[in-house]
Amino acid sequence: MKKTRKFLLVVVLTALTMFGLTIDAHAAKVPNYVITTDATYPPFDFQDKNNQYTGIDQEILKTIAKREGFTYTLKPMSFNAATQSVSSGQADGVIAGMSITDERKAVFDFGTPYYRSGIGWAVKKGSSIKSLSDLKDQTVAIKTGTSGADYALSIQKKYGFKVTYFNDSDTLYNDVINGNAQATFGDLPVIQYAVKNGTQLKVMNAKSPIQAGWYGFGVQKGKNAQLLKSFNKGFAAIKNDGTYDKIVAKYLGASAATFTGDKKANNSVIGILKANDSAFLKGLWQTLLLTIVAIILASVWGILLGVMGVSQNAGLRGLSTTLIYIFRGLPLMVLAFFIYIGLPSVIGMKIPAFTAGLVTLILNEGAYTGAFVRGGFEAVDRGQMEAARSLGLSYGKSMRKVIVPQGLKIMIPSFINQFIITLKDTSILSAIGILELTQTGSLIVSRNSQGFRVWAIVAVIYLIVITLLTWLSNWVEKRTRA
Amino acid sequence: MTEAQNKVKVHVEKVNKSYGENHVLRDISIDIAANEVVVMIGPSGSGKSTFLRMLNQLETPDNGTIVVDGFDISDKSTDINKVRENIGMVFQNFNLFNNYTVLENIMLAPVELGKMDKAAAEKKARELLDVVNLADKADVSVNSLSGGQKQRIAIARALAMSPDVMLFDEPTSALDPEMVGDVLEVMKNLAGTGMTMIIVTHEMGFAKQVADRVVFFESGKIQESGTPEQIFNAPKNARLQEFLSKIMHA
């Protein structure tokens, strides 16, 4: 018992130290900015075969940073999270193939527009759809928060189609290819790059982008003037000396395999595993770390909530019921966004994604744990407490010596169940950009378009971990019963 | 009567208790002397358990005074845990701690409350197991015991705190008939040692044999009390007469 406690303590401390280190790492003299990006937006932003972030945006940014003498920490996440992180002050700048619009100008200050783009629309190769009017009663897949989505919505009434939303380009394309949706609207270069990459779509307006407009690098309005200045200065320079044109040509002119790895590596499960072993391992480690720390802290918090829930003090009981009600009621993803994106603008402090994710898990899983812990204590026969009290033991001693040990035994199956749910719930935190197993899968798929194989690999890894976790739990359960 | 017997152990004065509309105890007053064995009888729902549980504050009275062992337990500032150390209670359903062995059940309170160190507590526990004739059960789990054995362990557990007063709430009601005798035997021996005992029971034979006084509860009131001869052979109260005739014919 003592040994396990010590072990848990070490795990928790290690984890906490790690957050501490990531928080303090920016104390250098050269300005270091936190830049967010959309992790799955080729050719502007995506991971190459070495799991490095690359693309037109990334090369522009890297070149400018080198020239202008600043460093940055890149935070890849979903497009929405990327922009909201900056508008809420969580991050300093965003470069994510973001179109400059009047609406966004209200929230962001943009650097010199760096790429002229426009909206394109595409259908499945071989589709019978010829024009926008053929979209009547069909479904159009759009990516949340993009100009393509805005445009599609603006003409939705006129052409009478339905829309379905996605956070990730690759899933979106597959939806069209599989026929769940019949068309998609998005940034023209992005769709063209995907098509060049072998995505089975046909671009309908390659020559005439709709609402042609510019991409911009954005910072929170009124903040980070220095960063913006550096960006503009550097951009003017690379535009003049031809570096910019080279970068664009490299991505729009090159074949996909240059960046995404050769066919052989992508056409078999083994090949994908080999090509991405370090990415999978890193993702798995993040998932495990999140799970283990969350399981421990959520259990502690949940037991506390449960003890409060059966307390003699009506105020504590009420508090416990309220906390359980709130955090069990909130969808995990809403809670994660609230903590990661909503809270920092109020408390004026950045919250690292990992910490935000961990707190989310603790609050949510802790609430479920609290509910079954309270139930477990209530399931212990009332006579046990009366007998303990009648001997002169205080309420606290009676709880510790008699009720809690019996209650915990009743709760063991619920705990095991909750551990497994916690492991699975970590995947939801990919939404705030934590590079855990699921997010790792998304990134790899966005590069190699091997959805079936990659997701099968990810699924099997989860099953293996869940099996191990179940074995471990059952072993612990047997030992406590003996 | 010796002087010690004159001493009042339990003093109850004008105690009332209601559960909502249900007025369960009405103006109860009674004094119980040291070394006295009092048996409480009465129909179901008459308030016997409520009365007994009030003597160690498992229930709180709405008003009135309860003094046990010189401590006014109806006074909020009294440390009830200290008072409870001197009042043993035995429940109808035994309530042995399921997460401990027999020996641990008996040792728990003395050790946790700092009355004895572990070694002394174990020695005492084994002595008590001898007293209740269950020395061979020291290390078994309580769930493997029969009802009669459980109740005798429960008595030993209460005695481990060396209480001055023992409360019994229908200690044999949940037992198979053949187990009842063993438990009553232990209680009879305990009465012989001079323990102050307050016992709720339907065992009229036991009451006749062991009780110094029998108290008849009905509708939340003490309707009549007296020696076993007075209560069983010459009941005055009409409800008591009716109650006795019912149980004699049962």
Ligand SMILES: Nc1ncnc2c1ncn2[C@@H]1O[C@H](COP(=O)(O)OP(=O)(O)OP(=O)(O)O)[C@@H](O)[C@H]1O
């Ligand atoms: N916690 C409680 N809440 C509400 N009513 C209660 C509670 N405890 C007891 N009562 C009620 O108080 C009355 C007296 O109950 P009590 O248990 O004292 O009777 P009793 O004489 O011990 O009966 P029995 O012989 O059945 O054990 C009953 O009407 C019972 O329903």
Ligand SMILES: [Mg+2]
């Ligand atoms: Mg009763």
